[in-house]
Amino acid sequence: MGRHRKQPEPVFRRGSVIALAGLVPAGVVTVSTASASELNTGEFTALSAAKHEAGTQQAQAAAAATVSDETMHMAKHSGPPVVESVALPQNRAEAQAPAGPLGMPGVAYAAYQNAEKILAQEQPDCHMPWSMLAGIGQIESHQAYGKLDADGNPLEPIYGPVLDGSLYGNNVVPETDGGALDGMTSYARAVGPMQFLPETYRKYAGDGRGIGVSDPQNIYDASLTAGKYLCEGGLDMRDLSQQSRAIMRYNNSMAYVANVMAWETAYRTGVTPHAADLPTI
Template sequence: MGRHNKKTDSHIRRNSVIALSGLIPIGLVTAANSAGAVSDMTFVNAASAETAAAPLETPATQEPQAQILPVADLASAVAEPAPLAPVQATPPLPASMAEGALGIPSVSVAAYQNAERILAVENPTCNMQWTMLAGIGRVESGHAHDGKDADALGNLFEPVIGLPLNGSLPGQAVIMDTDGGALDGDTVYDRAVGPMQFIPSTWTQYAGDGNGDGISDPQNLFDSALTTGKYLCDGGLNMQDLTQAAKAIHRYNNSAAYVANVLAWTAGYSTGIIPAASDLPRIH
């Protein structure tokens, strides 16, 4: 991930990349706190088998009759699968998800909440909240440009590919091609891909299948939201701890201003209060 500019000709621009190793201390972070949802696993006890009655004596001239023994209900002996964790209740968003300063397209909300449910089962100690994923999505691509770039299944109409990471912009690192152009179409330099703007090598490491179709596609909202959550949670970080959450976001983009923006929007989606301009420093 990296700093980004406005999208031009269906492409999102950014001028810095993910810091994959090492964390730079953060000087200024906007506070935002939210509790995690925890799933309860319910087990169903098997019914005990009944004891069969002794067979009746039969006359010598008659063949013994086969005895039918009662059988325990096998279905009750199988534990039910753990239910998906409920999404934490948050204040209602605008009637039209795509309207207002806090508006989010309904398909994006579904993708973020789906990722929260999956992570609550796969990595419950992370305490990932969908509102944090929404904060990332807001800053990275404006929720795929207010949903205009995606269909109802979360597939982008056109791939979102960033500029080549060739160091031509201020503060931009140079990252040579790592995927043979498979994800970004560039065999010389890497480019950030998808609405959550992943560098190909990072996507390959954390790729998730959010919509369960057997494919991990950075150009799909459900897959990219889950992959974002997996990356933020890596290393045993707990999103309920503000310091750890800030470290995770800082790792996503090596910028204190970026961290402040994401946390401000996270708090906004958690409380229904629009962030103040002072909470949204410019990301260079």
């Protein structure tokens, strides 16, 4: 299994998203120590619903209009990309692209559609829909916490908790790449908006921008990599059993699968799921 899975610490409510103050450097965004399938809280659902009520349909139509063949970053480089986390300037501006379905950042919406289009060419039998990648992105990082620049980079790097066994329920995962992607030297942690362990990311790395580089922090690259990971082995997302098998590569839990598919349906239909429809483990 390429992904770590996590159970929540007993002192925290299930479904909470917490900042691990003191465990990571300042200026770094961390994902919750809770299971990724539990990241969708009633509070966030209410926020999404409010955005929906404020004009999701108009925003979705505007975002769709901006995502055309001319704006897609189709891969143009032959051979595997160079995998690296590129250092970026501080104080970059948040992208101003029109919001996508249910208020997701327009850049994230474009990245998922871009990944769908590339995969339709490279792995046509997989039938990967952009909405499934959006479901993964919602659960793993709330679409990069809604803060992306125009190129698809989070305004601050996104890291999971250090997998050294110190947090309740977390696996112990030794570092595999000397910290090149996750900044760690002894133990690994997941990286980027789609939350890959470095070793797994390197295996499936996708160049979603067509520049010969794959950066796990970039949502174009990370979403394409997630699609390649889910499609591995000839799986077909139109088959529900194969779809479930693919999603369980992220988290071997049917509750996680149900959460992903609840958000997949939500983004595809524009109807925000109720908190009661999002199971916890």
